Amino acid sequence: MKIKGLIIAAVIAAVFFSVNLALAGNIVITGSTTVLPVAQKVAEAYMSQNPDVKISISGGGSGEGIKSLIDGTTNIADSSRFIKDSEIKQAVDKGRYPVPFAIAYDCIIPVVHPSNTVVNLTVQQLKGIYKGEIKNWKEVGGPDKPIVVISRDTSSGTYEVWEEKVMNKERVYPAALLQASSGAIVQAVSSNQNAIGYIGIGYVDNSVKALMVNRVNGSEETALNGSFPITRALYMFTSGWPTGDTLNFINFVLHPQKGQKYVREEGFVPLY
């Protein structure tokens, strides 16, 4: 009986404790899987400095994040694209006003198998490859091998940037392979000598070879000065101008020596 009483007391204490945490400050972040690693790192740092604030982070994609913001189930929506008109309309209909904060820049870099001899492609050549018009590596100065085109699923933020900056709103041809994540693209390209794919600068590693575009290397410098052609901003959206813990967190993210440090650590391009 005594033990039972103790257990009940412990459960009650635990419930109270967690309620207290919730009251002390809880930030919910959800959205883009591209922004996820940055958000995670920054949140860990923020929580270690502010132990009374609890931040929960989940991925799910830019659309999912903005959807949660519209539904009011998240404080911050991560997004690898700007909010769409239709989404703004839905938010406003529900009395919410999305406020964007650009938190970092992302370079989308075309990658090939390390054994490929091609080092540079123009945006026009990339477009030709992804439209299915250039089918062999020898047409762009490489070996006589078929090109295996790997793209992201059409609804990812990364694909949207590719479609806008490279395809000029034209369609990637249907025979292109589609992968559901940047990690899967690295995996697929690194195991196929004929493959070409595109990923965020943070995902480039030794297993694939990054290509120059229009003779410009994708890097922090070229992304910020605008010379690298395939660059985009990453956002955090809040519902209305943030207040309280959410505002503190956003300020932390944007701070050059605090949040922006982790942006670089994760392989993205910081704002300053």
Added chain:
Amino acid sequence: MLKDQHKGKSRRRKEQWIKAIFFIVAFASISVLALIVIFLFMEGLPIFNKVAVRDFIFGHYWYPTSEPPDFGIFPLIIASIAVTVISSLMSIPLGVFTALYLAEVASARMREWVKPIIELLAALPSVVIGFFGMVIVAPFLQDLLNIPVGLNLFNASLMLAFMSVPTICSISEDAIFSVPRELKEASLALGATRWETIWRVIIPASISGISTAVILGMSRAMGETMVVLMVAGGAAMIPASLFDPIRPMPASIAAEMAEAPFRGDHYYALFATGIVLFVFTMIFNMMADYISNRFRQVGASTL
């Protein structure tokens, strides 16, 4: 006397309570299924205000996010059918023959060893099988056959066959094992060999169970998501060869749902794809049900 009557009444009441509880439990899962189906149709049907059913099912282009979008899932449907048929060609013989071996040929000790191992194959998470297909099988196929890409119809079918074999084997083994002993003994007593007994007596007697197993295995292959997402390649086109990349319906839904704007056309189109998939698997299950009832072996006398 009075006490006994009272006791009888309370027992009856208890009986009724238990009956009610069982009814509620049984009804709970049915109502959950009903809710899911209602939700599926509610979220999927609105797309048909924008796209005709015909264009949706027979359209050749799947570009849900372009301006203007194209919502044609014909290549996806063909991909799902192709991957199911080809994986069945591999998994049915493997599964059924393994079941025959286990039930009729293997010694009891062998059976005790092999059966759990095959069932363990069913316990392998699909993401593990998908990863295996992506990292090991795809580069191997590329090198072996000198094809441009190893993530293709064949690879996906092979991985799905791995997944259906345990289902097919386990259910058909049960069916074969439950063939009445008299049938087998009669056949052997008439001078039939073991092989003749298996072919002429055991298989016909257990055909309903085997067919059910095969169809459930196929419906598993059709509905499986993770493996086709990782291994099939994902190109939304009608495959011209066994080694073309494809994009079956579940892979499309899984890859795009997270990023589709909530209650947008793309979202509705993905749910409508889900409806088509649901109809396919429902047909499979109804077929399994029909066959298992139609050809049911009752006792030893009806063969």
